[in-house]
Amino acid sequence: MNKAKMLGKTMDIIKKYYKHSEKYPVLKHKTPETLKKEINLTITKNGTESDQLFSLLEKIALNSPKTNSKWFFNLLVGGEIMPAVMAEMLAAVLNNTMHTYKAAGIHILIEKEVLNYLLQKVGFKQGDGIFAPGWSLTNMIALVIARNEKIASIKKSWINGKKLVGYTSDQAHYSTEKFISVMGLWQQAIRTIPTDDKWKMDVKILEKYIVSDLKNGYIPFFVNATGWTTVLGAFDPLQKIAIIAKKYHLWMHVDAALGGGSLLSKKYKRLLKGIEQSDSVSRSLHKMMNIPLLAAVLLTKDKDVLQRNFNEDVDYLFQMDDKDLNPANKHIQCGRRNDALKVWTALKYLGDTGYEKRINNEFANAQYATQVIKKDKDLKLMLEPECINICFQVKGKSAEKICEKLDQEWRIKVSYGVWKWESFIRMVCVNADMTKKDIDNFFKQVKAIKI
Ligand SMILES: Cc1ncc(COP(=O)(O)O)c(C=O)c1O
The missing domain is CATH 3.90.1150.170 (Aspartate Aminotransferase, domain 1)
Known part of the structure; x- marks a missing residue:
């Protein structure tokens, strides 16, 4: 089967999927055993002939949970913006890796445009940002930066003996605890702050914990505030947390994975008042903004902090153009997929x-x-x-x-x-x-x- 025919077949599957979704907006529940019986998933020695392969892909499409259906209320993602879906498909065809301008060309400029737009919405006038494969990773990068900025010698010495501690609320996403151990710190290094009667971080208790930790020789370095918590949907008091973060020299990170979309509304951006006083913000644009998965960004107030922490001068990679045009030198990743195109398309369209x-x-x-x-x-x-x-x-x-x-x-x-x-x-x-x-x-x- 040639390329043109494959393209036609793919479009046919997509059309069938949408038609099927109109008739059956919720996927029929099947056990894993039934699915395996109905669709041959086994990878074999001799490969599969194209017609048969496309017929399998069609079955897979029609047996996928329908997240863009109006009967889908299950998660914090859903819906679709058609031009953004098309841009996502285009990004797969173009297959540009986003580490250098040489490899990604215009897509680096598109990414910059999107990041600048998002920075302005947060109120970071001179900041910087990156796309990452998933919100959890943006959270980890924020933690690493916070640690490095607190202990300037960290890249040149052992972490031993440095009793770093951070804070997050009992309603926050679980990933902060998870990543603290990836960073070589023990899980208890993240203190869980109780929430008040509205499920928002109790700032009085936050301050008490910090004071007690300082007295006991710990080094408070990070506070994670949540802008819309996963289950109960609460917004932490960002302005109050910012005052405490400043007083005790903590890196303030805002998890706006869910609530960040409110920044696009004049009426509801008040929910995130104080976000501009934080040091970094992470957002999942595939949630309130209905961008196809994944579109996670980390935004920093300081425009140099990403470069300062992740720059490595490697001559086999960065051979041309300004540092500013080669995002891999401000990122933990090297090769990176193009998530910016679909976001830019949605913003340009709407x-x-x-x-x-x-x-x-x-x-x-x-x-x-x-x-x-x-x-x-x-x-x-x-x-x-x-x-x-x-x-x-x-x-x-x-x-x-x-x-x-x-x-x-x-x-x-x-x-x-x-x-x-x-x-x-x-x-x-x-x-x-x-x-x-x-x-x-x-x-x-x-x-x-x-x-
Ligand atoms: C408060 C909060 N932060 C972060 C995340 C993780 O976001 P993602 O699913 O985009 O990785 C979630 C997921 O639901 C969440 O509820």
Whole structure:
């Protein structure tokens, strides 16, 4: 099969996938055994003939969970912006590695344009940034920079004996604890700060911990504040945390993986007030901004800090052009995929106003869902939402069982959370194309479950 025919076949599969999704917006639940029986996944010695291969790819597409469907409320990703999807496909065809201008050309300029746009939204006037393969990695890079900036000699000496400690809230994403051990520090080096009655980091306790650590010979170096927590959707008090970080010389990092999209809305950017006072911010643009996975960025206030920490002068790689045009010398990665093109495409397509409308619609849907819950005597709202994830219970029914049955009966994909031994359904209105009709449908499906 030649290239043109393969392109045609691929487009046919994509069209079939979209048609299939219209008819079946939720994937039929199948066990792994059934899937393996229906689709031959075994890799063989002699390869596979093209027609057969494309027929397998079609089956795979039609058996994939439908994250762009309006019946998908399961995670903090969803929806799609079609030109961005096309740009993602184009990036695969172009296959430019983003380490140097020589290899990636115009894509380096596109990446710079996107990073500058995002820096302005945060309020970092002169900063820098990088794309990384996943938000967790941006968090790790922030931790490494924070450590290196605190102990300038770290690159030239052993870490032994340096009792570094950092802080994050009990509602924060789990990756901070995970990466602290990757950095050669023990997991207890991250102190978990309790949250207040609104599930926001308790800053009084944060300060108490720092003072006590200093008294006991520890070196506080890092505080992670969250802009929209995973389950309960809380925003930490960034302004107050910034004051403490400044007072005790801590690197302040903001995990705006989820809530960062609010910065695109004049109405909701107030939720992240104080973010501009932090030292670094990480964002997952594949969440509120509905960019195809993955689009994770780390933004720094200091424009030289990435270069200062990750520059290595290697003549077999950086042979041409300014340092500024060769991003690999400010990154832990060398070869890197092109994630910027799809983000630039979405921004260029929608502009500031188009994106603002989408973000505001996510909030409007969440507020509508909240009203529906409040008016329904069978439902109980767990907490007043600040953002776009809504936590609620169906009175007298187990959230785990409802979610499982919704999946098995291919009604809706949604997950549950647990807080203080109570479980509840967590719906996330992250697909900006949804309307009130889709929210009504969600509750109709949930209430139809018989247990
Ligand atoms: C608060 C928070 N930060 C970070 C992440 C990780 O983001 P990603 O899934 O884009 O790696 C998540 C994931 O849901 C999250 O909830």
